[in-house]
Amino acid sequence: MDEAVTIRNLRIEVAETGADIVDEINLTIAPGEVLGLVGESGSGKTTVGLAVLGHARHGVKLARGDVTIGDAAMLSLGDVALRHARGRLVSYVPQDPSTALNPALRINKQLIEVLEFHNFGGSDAARRERVQEVMNEVLLPSTPEFLRRYPHQLSGGQQQRVGLAMAFACRPSVIVLDEPTTGLDVSTQAHVLTTIRELCHAHRVAALYVTHDLAVVANLADQVAVMYAGRIVEQGPAAELFQNPCHPYTRHLIAAAPDMSIDHEMIGLSGRAPAPGKRPVGCSFAKRCELATDECRAEFPAERVVAPGRIARCIRPFEVPVRTQHVAVHSSPIAASATHALMVRDLCASYTRHQVVHNVDLHVDRGECLALVGESGSGKTTLSRSIGGLHREWTGEILLGSERLAQSARDRTTAQRLRIQYVFQNPYSSLQPRRMIGDSVARPLLIGGASKTDAARKVGEMLERVALTASYASRFPDQLSGGERQRVAIARALVSRPEVLVCDEVTSALDVLVQASIVELLGELRRDLGLAMLFVTHNLPLVASIADQVAVLADGKIVESGPTERVLRYPEAEYTKRLIADTPQISELPER
């Protein structure tokens, strides 16, 4: 079959140092096929995506290799030819639609502009017709009043559909999608993904779908390529690749991915991928791979066909690392006491006089984890911040044990403040950048009246407890990776031995392997320390691995709550059913 796009032996390096960002990339995509390019942040997947458009970011050089679309060699086109190829031959859908669309132009104007530039359709009337057509294709209304809107008058999902419409407007043969659904809610995501798949199949467009989300790829892509540290380590048909991964890294990725099946335990992997310029001679995954041999370390394994249609760069394909095998851990329930560790009664919270949380009741017991699930705008963060004393516009009752808590943290007693601790979503924002880790972690102890030597000892112990070492105490946040930072934030929250831990989307800024190890850690700490945990998330599959109880929040109301297994398997509320149906899953591959 004639391929729509062929990438051969592509190497892209840092212009200044010559360090490889990606190397030895070989990919082909057939017309009408979706190839999912999966990798963690920093793996070079976006760089490859941009190279298909003949583009390199500032300071980055396309050093070697070819990208061929039809008969155009994208990497050797001149500026003018490249401008004409982009949009017509190959188009791009970026991650964030709100910044990708020009906020000052009506969407009609933006669509017409693309068509005019490529002289598509030949006449104004034909172009207007094409706008109508492409709007219908992406399932947006094509009425004049809708087309006259500005981007800010559209929802996130609609904006991304306009982005798709612009990309598909000139009927390109290849389309590059860079995490186009990352900022969207699951239901919106599901609809956008369906649209992408249908458009690609119907119009024979080859799609390169760049993402970190395995579940999305499992449901969308025909072919999958997995990237690690700038190289493709494995590729093959999606269904087979997920059913029976070949490279140990892929196995780890799948083992780490959250999944709604109830006995699923997410398994993390420590260490991090080597950065450009620091990559070893041998397999770059060898350092983190328990199957690695001296042969792996001596030379990067060449590409080889490990099964029909499947290529991998591993000398021990299909072997299973022990750490990816699921071990069911069952928490032994702690004897229920008369009072709940945390109890919320009839809580109503408002934001600048606009009520966002309505009459919420919930409770968490010692050693129990309650997951609070909701999409953006559901009021889950306002609710958790009210509990943490960071949001003060609320009425109702929050009881910590038997004590009633005041509105804001400032009005609570020191003991109360230390008994309930909060871990924030973004570890890049929750640690004071100019303060050493040890000092940040020691603050709760010092506030609680501990002596400095005592605090230093406890900080060391706590850092070890979250799988760091005591030597981290003298480092600054900018020396740590995202996962390490989040561990520090957890250490700070737990160092004063709180009873209640509020985790607000603590893993959403992290890569899948790191996310899994943080979830593992939280589960372990909860069991060992008997914590009552309120785990706030938008990620439904994550809930299965961590929570005993689930409360689903929609528009500020709890629509359903109960034991995790019951809610995930037999949802009662319409909203929960839809949410579960819209959530992509690796374990439930669609029939093809």
Add this chain to the structure above:
Amino acid sequence: MSVPNHPAETPVPPVPELDLSSAAVTERPPGVLRSGLRLWRTRVGLIFVTILVAIALFGRYIAPYSESKGIALPNQPPGETRLPSTFGSGYKGQDVWTRFLYGGRPILISAFLATVLALFLGTLIGLVAAYNRGKLDDFLMRVMDVILALPQIIAALVVLSMFGATTTVIVLTVGISTAPRIARVVRGTAVSVVERDFVAAAESLGESKTRILISELLPNVTAPLLVEANLRLTFSIGVIAGIGFLGFTPDPSAANWGLMIFQNKGGIVPNHWGVTLPVAALALLTIGTGMMGDGFSRATGGIDRARGDA
């Protein structure tokens, strides 16, 4: 999870414990001070400033004559003075070189003190305004706007004619009129810092407001603050020299670069040194502080930072 696990053929080796401590510690990017000092403009500026500060502070110890000793008739060029003199005599027949060596200290000290005062007030007001958004913020910033609306030198002249030109009044006037500019910069930077989660984390621990201002916010506004402080020092030197030129000095008989320019401008034809020396000194001092400020601001903005850490 429905991923079938293929049984491994070889006996499985024990899981290697991954050693975190062996991972190389990431080096910190250099701070503003250090990365600023790597730029040539900062270094040149620093050299100018060091030389002139040394002259201003210690020049009097190498001066050939005492501050007010007459050595010749007024405005005599070098070589035509009664007592030997490299740069001739000034408007009262005093040695220009001696007056020059004495005349830097009052300007420099009051400019420095005024800037310190402005820094203190401006930082305090800026941080308080940024942390307490709302009415207090509005009130403080409107007051700052009112002060900013007055031309600094005119305001200074009014106050100095009312209260007399003592060092204290000069420092207070220049300091207070400079503070709003610093307050604006600090508030602008701090507003985005306040939004960050570590401030919320400190609040949830019940840290006092003072502590939040000093140990959470302040360390994160130092980079732009350093740049602004440098710029304000440059301007204070200019303003205080200007005030001196217009005759407002604590002691009119004492040497002062600003005043010296005014006093010697009548004799510029017979002996230009009486004007040239202080003008050159003030110019180099302001250019030097300006270059340093520029270097530091580039370091904060990252304009000249090494690239390639993609």
